[in-house]
Amino acid sequence: MAIIEVSGLRKRYGGRPVVDGVTFSVDEGEIFGILGPNGAGKTTTVECVEGLRVPDEGQIRVGGLDPLADRREVTELLGAQLQQSALQPKITVREALELYASFYRRPAAWQPLVERLGLAERLDVRFGKLSGGQQQRLFIALALIGNPRVVVLDELTTGLDPHGRRETWQLIEEVRDSGVTVLLVTHFMEEAQRLCDRVAVIDRGRVAALDTPDGLIGRSAASTVISFVPSRPLSDDELAGLPLVRWDRRKDDRLVIEGDDASVNAVIALLARQRITVRQLRVTDATLDDAYLGLTAHAKES
Numbered sequence: 001m002a003i004i005e006v007s008g009l010r011k012r013y014g015g016r017p018v019v020d021g022v023t024f025s026v027d028e029g030e031i032f033g034i035l036g037p038n039g040a041g042k043t044t045t046v047e048c049v050e051g052l053r054v055p056d057e058g059q060i061r062v063g064g065l066d067p068l069a070d071r072r073e074v075t076e077l078l079g080a081q082l083q084q085s086a087l088q089p090k091i092t093v094r095e096a097l098e099l100y101a102s103f104y105r106r107p108a109a110w111q112p113l114v115e116r117l118g119l120a121e122r123l124d125v126r127f128g129k130l131s132g133g134q135q136q137r138l139f140i141a142l143a144l145i146g147n148p149r150v151v152v153l154d155e156l157t158t159g160l161d162p163h164g165r166r167e168t169w170q171l172i173e174e175v176r177d178s179g180v181t182v183l184l185v186t187h188f189m190e191e192a193q194r195l196c197d198r199v200a201v202i203d204r205g206r207v208a209a210l211d212t213p214d215g216l217i218g219r220s221a222a223s224t225v226i227s228f229v230p231s232r233p234l235s236d237d238e239l240a241g242l243p244l245v246r247w248d249r250r251k252d253d254r255l256v257i258e259g260d261d262a263s264v265n266a267v268i269a270l271l272a273r274q275r276i277t278v279r280q281l282r283v284t285d286a287t288l289d290d291a292y293l294g295l296t297a298h299a300k301e302s
């Protein structure tokens, strides 16, 4: 059952299309990720879903309702994460929760919510004095306070340290496990791979791919990554003759080659033929990161 349906969404600014025919649907109960380079149109898309921007074309339904025409009902269904600037630094955690609860007809009891999010001890602390991770947890609490069926989280873990990020991932999984659908905009591939049931890669205003993280990895031409430091540099000419998808040179002369099983064998044969020895050889499965780079390769040049 789809809880969000977006079809043929278009939005232009100054005549330039920034969202150019985006179609996807989010099933109830899943974590659906939106990935893409800077400026790809991710925020514009989710803000249209939230009813914060007016599309030029296309249809959006949230729980069967139109975010613009049925604004009040959609607000009850869909919890949106606030922007950092939406909260005054001096407001306390308790005041923010009470204020946002007052916007809803059927707010969640915030006491269990703050317990679950580890904020119970911080109720009288001012927003500006919270750590980055605590601020993000407060944003999750405020997005959930109206008892929504779906929550939109945009770049929630940006700026958090690795511990804070992992803690937040766990919370997002708990939110999903409690029955709330999550629409997650992220720049972090590891985050999308770990959390998302399905991912839409948005590139230059269009959906470049939509699949499960494993599906996207499987679809990419490179299934395997081989990397090593050779005893002498391999030239582009030597590499160009092999069945490889792409390669890249990193610091310390490390060569990173993307390809498949045939590529591994071809590289090993070349090394043997040329009597080149290697250090720090690693052969790993491709990740969502590799698949994403393949899908959005132009973004590096632009």
Ligand SMILES: Nc1ncnc2c1ncn2[C@@H]1O[C@H](COP(=O)(O)OP(=O)(O)OP(=O)(O)O)[C@@H](O)[C@H]1O
Pocket: 013, 014, 018, 036, 037, 038, 039, 040, 041, 042, 043, 044, 045
């Ligand atoms: N209100 C606006 N007026 C004019 N241009 C806008 C407006 N909002 C967004 N844009 C432009 O539309 C494009 C897409 O922006 P959007 O914020 O949707 O991208 P994004 O994928 O979320 O990027 P990021 O990952 O950098 O947040 C950008 O080039 C941006 O500059």
